[in-house]
Amino acid sequence: MTDLRARNRQATREAITTAALRLAVEQGPSGLALVRVNDIASAAGVSPRTYNNYFSSREEAICGGHADQSRRAGDALRARPAGEPLDVAVTEAMVGLFTDPEPDRAGLRMIMLTPELEGEALRAFSVGEASLAEAIAERTGETGLRPEVTAAAVVAAIRVAGRNWLAPAANRPFADVIRRALACVFSPDQTSR
Amino acid sequence: MTDLRARNRQATREAITTAALRLAVEQGPSGLALVRVNDIASAAGVSPRTYNNYFSSREEAICGGHADQSRRAGDALRARPAGEPLDVAVTEAMVGLFTDPEPDRAGLRMIMLTPELEGEALRAFSVGEASLAEAIAERTGETGLRPEVTAAAVVAAIRVAGRNWLAPAANRPFADVIRRALACVFSPDQTSR
DNA sequence: CAATAACTTGCGCGTCACGCACTATATGCG
DNA sequence: CGCATATAGTGCGTGACGCGCAAGTTATTG
Numbered sequence: 001m002t003d004l005r006a007r008n009r010q011a012t013r014e015a016i017t018t019a020a021l022r023l024a025v026e027q028g029p030s031g032l033a034l035v036r037v038n039d040i041a042s043a044a045g046v047s048p049r050t051y052n053n054y055f056s057s058r059e060e061a062i063c064g065g066h067a068d069q070s071r072r073a074g075d076a077l078r079a080r081p082a083g084e085p086l087d088v089a090v091t092e093a094m095v096g097l098f099t100d101p102e103p104d105r106a107g108l109r110m111i112m113l114t115p116e117l118e119g120e121a122l123r124a125f126s127v128g129e130a131s132l133a134e135a136i137a138e139r140t141g142e143t144g145l146r147p148e149v150t151a152a153a154v155v156a157a158i159r160v161a162g163r164n165w166l167a168p169a170a171n172r173p174f175a176d177v178i179r180r181a182l183a184c185v186f187s188p189d190q191t192s193r
Numbered sequence: 194m195t196d197l198r199a200r201n202r203q204a205t206r207e208a209i210t211t212a213a214l215r216l217a218v219e220q221g222p223s224g225l226a227l228v229r230v231n232d233i234a235s236a237a238g239v240s241p242r243t244y245n246n247y248f249s250s251r252e253e254a255i256c257g258g259h260a261d262q263s264r265r266a267g268d269a270l271r272a273r274p275a276g277e278p279l280d281v282a283v284t285e286a287m288v289g290l291f292t293d294p295e296p297d298r299a300g301l302r303m304i305m306l307t308p309e310l311e312g313e314a315l316r317a318f319s320v321g322e323a324s325l326a327e328a329i330a331e332r333t334g335e336t337g338l339r340p341e342v343t344a345a346a347v348v349a350a351i352r353v354a355g356r357n358w359l360a361p362a363a364n365r366p367f368a369d370v371i372r373r374a375l376a377c378v379f380s381p382d383q384t385s386r
Numbered sequence: 387c388a389a390t391a392a393c394t395t396g397c398g399c400g401t402c403a404c405g406c407a408c409t410a411t412a413t414g415c416g
Numbered sequence: 417c418g419c420a421t422a423t424a425g426t427g428c429g430t431g432a433c434g435c436g437c438a439a440g441t442t443a444t445t446g
Contacts, residue, residue, distance in 0.1 A: 005412060005423065012424090033434095037402070047426050052403065059312075086382070118319075119252075119312030126315055140382065145370075148353045149377040156345035164338060177338075184342040188379055189279070189333065198392065198443060205393095230433070240395050245434065 074131025
């Protein structure tokens with residue numbers, strides 16, 4: 001088992017992020033300014049000063065959970081069987097990572113569609129790029145630009161998929177949207193070239 | 194000719210962004226906190242309150258120039274000849290947009306490699322996605338997910354290319370790095386599938 | 387040449403990020 | 417098992433910031 005300290009630390013971090021996201025969702029995108037640091041801290045059961053030891057802005061606290069999630073992208077890919085082709089390995093890894101459990105619509109909507117959170121939301125997605133690029137490089141044996149570009153493109157596609165899934169119009173299951181988006185990355189349109 | 198007001202507005206906006214970026218570069222990534230709003234405003238010849246009418250954070254001001262640049266991505270693509278295949282049209286449009294003029298290494302380095310600016314830097318790149326997606330959709334006639342995913346992947350690839358170009362190791366011309374990165378997007382690796 | 391709209395600026399307030407010093411709790415070692 | 421040390425939580429104080437508001441100034445319109 002890991003350190004008690006490490007587990008406590010992770011627990012308070014999660015307490016803060018979940019509290020922050022919950023309060024933000026309650027107020028809605030327009031009332032983000034009403035979510036005070038004091039509220040987040042007391043809702044998480046810590047002092048404001050401690051909150052500030054974990055996150056240096058409300059935005060970072062609100063998006064922290066999703067950052068943690070996408071940070072596991074590399075491990076998710078490594079968990080796929082070795083023989084699998086890259087495209088299906090990546091696709092299934094990402095589907096598993098982002099739809100197990102099915103994400104909370106309200107939370108994702110808050111994070112992705114609130115203008116003030118845009119920067120932090122992009123950061124939250126992009127933290128997965130490094131680990132994913134490394135895992136891709138391991139799997140393909142390639143080096144240099146290609147693994148990084150592929151990882152960045154994959155993450156970008158998932159972001160688009162999320163936006164699309166959130167759109168009120170077509171509500172397919174998130175997994176399907178992710179698959180369709182990643183298909184665009186791994187087999188780009190050849191007809192219009 | 195456009196409005197005098199519009200031109201003035203654009204001029205002060207540019208004055209603020211260039212001043213902000215210059216001061217940030219002078220202090221270096223570690224001393225970002227030393228770049229005060231007062232300094233930026235007075236360097237731009239404007240009151241602090243006015244600075245705040247244009248930008249709501251130092252980070253936004255520093256990255257504002259690059260945001261303006263990538264916002265022109267759609268127009269850059271539209272300027273390519275109609276018969277051109279999509280991949281070369283996009284590639285050449287992006288090369289033209291981002292290497293004319295050759296970007297300032299120190300400025301790009303500051304924007305892309307300073308942790309506190311990461312969120313705003315990602316935002317600056319991503320503002321080009323919408324217009325680029327629209328231009329791609331016009332050109333290909335496609336609709337739905339694919340144009341958006343393609344645009345997002347292209348922008349992500351350019352971001353990776355910038356990071357790579359900034360790396361001290363191989364200093365090829367920026368245009369080459371962009372071309373190689375976009376090649377990864379438009380013809381993904383087929384061998385390892 | 388008015389009337390109106392848009393922009394700039396000074397002022398003031400509430401909030402925030404963070405350095406510092408102190409306490410409490412966990413970990414490792416004799 | 418107890419003691420030294422490292423690590424996390426907390427209170428306080430301070431400087432900076434974001435922004436609403438209202439007044440003054442400059443461009444635009446008819």
